[in-house]
Amino acid sequence: TDYETITVERTGDRTALLTLNRPKALNALNLQVMEEVVAATEALDRDPDIGCVVLTGSAKAFAAGADIKEMQPQGYMDMYLTDWFTAWDRLGNLRTPTVAAVSGYALGGGCELAMLCDILLASDTAVFGQPEIKLGVIPGIGGSQRLTRAVGKAKAMELCLTGRTMDAAEAERAGLVSRIVPADDLLPEALAVAATVAGMSKPVAMMAKEAVNRAFETTLAEGVRFERRLFHAVFATADQKEGMSAFVDKRAPDFTHR
Numbered sequence: 001t002d003y004e005t006i007t008v009e010r011t012g013d014r015t016a017l018l019t020l021n022r023p024k025a026l027n028a029l030n031l032q033v034m035e036e037v038v039a040a041t042e043a044l045d046r047d048p049d050i051g052c053v054v055l056t057g058s059a060k061a062f063a064a065g066a067d068i069k070e071m072q073p074q075g076y077m078d079m080y081l082t083d084w085f086t087a088w089d090r091l092g093n094l095r096t097p098t099v100a101a102v103s104g105y106a107l108g109g110g111c112e113l114a115m116l117c118d119i120l121l122a123s124d125t126a127v128f129g130q131p132e133i134k135l136g137v138i139p140g141i142g143g144s145q146r147l148t149r150a151v152g153k154a155k156a157m158e159l160c161l162t163g164r165t166m167d168a169a170e171a172e173r174a175g176l177v178s179r180i181v182p183a184d185d186l187l188p189e190a191l192a193v194a195a196t197v198a199g200m201s202k203p204v205a206m207m208a209k210e211a212v213n214r215a216f217e218t219t220l221a222e223g224v225r226f227e228r229r230l231f232h233a234v235f236a237t238a239d240q241k242e243g244m245s246a247f248v249d250k251r252a253p254d255f256t257h258r
């Protein structure tokens with residue numbers, strides 16, 4: 001498939017790499033990028049041979065935000081009738097696990113895109129923020145909600161009200177990113193994490209993702225009940241038999257993703 005603003009490669013080990021590719025605009029997220037990222041990831045999501053997808057940008061910018069030049073002339077009716085940015089929600093609804101490999105700027109929509117992914121790895125050069133307020137707008141791809149859930153009210157409120165950015169170390173301390181890796185190691189490390197995830201049973205990984213995500217949607221008691229139902233359900237998979245048999249037999253499991 002031909003995409004203009006992204007590249008998609010199959011990187012082996014049941015993984016795929018999606019790279020944002022608008023270098024002149026620091027990967028600003030216009031509607032075409034949104035459509036291409038969503039179409040490409042949904043196609044990968046349907047592919048039983050893909051177990052994890054890595055999203056990345058360039059060394060300088062994961063994405064410097066939504067495309068300000070595209071939004072600048074829009075009015076309320078334009079935004080409402082095109083339902084601007086709503087298609088991004090579909091990225092968060094993928095069942096296949098995703099890894100964001102963030103180097104450089106992840107601002108505004110770029111930070112929101114990273115937060116739509118399941119595992120967030122940052123290079124030591126990463127910069128995160130929701131600076132929309134400096135442009136007279138607010139986050140529009142879930143930033144006010146996901147950043148607050150990730151780092152708490154104190155930092156989320158300060159970042160959204162002042163536009164201040166966080167470096168990688170602050171983002172890791174705050175719990176926004178799972179780990180920081182040296183810039184040169186970011187992509188190999190992200191692909192290695194993806195290969196590890198993709199080596200697990202795909203349906204079981206999908207259920208683990210669903211269970212963790214449920215924590216953001218419901219009460220503790222309901223979330224634990226939801227987990228318990230999925231936990232019982234994994235005993236209907238061939239991969240549970242294989243995983244536990246392999247342990248007992250002291251060998252590596254060979255999951256069939258069923």
Ligand code: HXC
Pocket residue numbers: 024025026028029064065066067068069071105107108109110131132135137138139140141
């Ligand atoms: C459109 C952008 C862009 C963006 C950068 N560019 N960010 N174009 N939308 N978000 C373009 C610049 O206009 C410039 O194009 C080229 O990319 C290089 O950027 P420079 O500014 O020259 O680079 P540099 O000096 O290194 O500064 C990097 C930067 C700065 C600090 C990241 O570009 C910046 O502040 N960008 C905007 C960050 C931001 O506000 N993001 C939030 C967007 S709003 P030319 O043609 O001049 O070379 C958002 C809203 C989400 O995301 C939902 C609510 C509406």
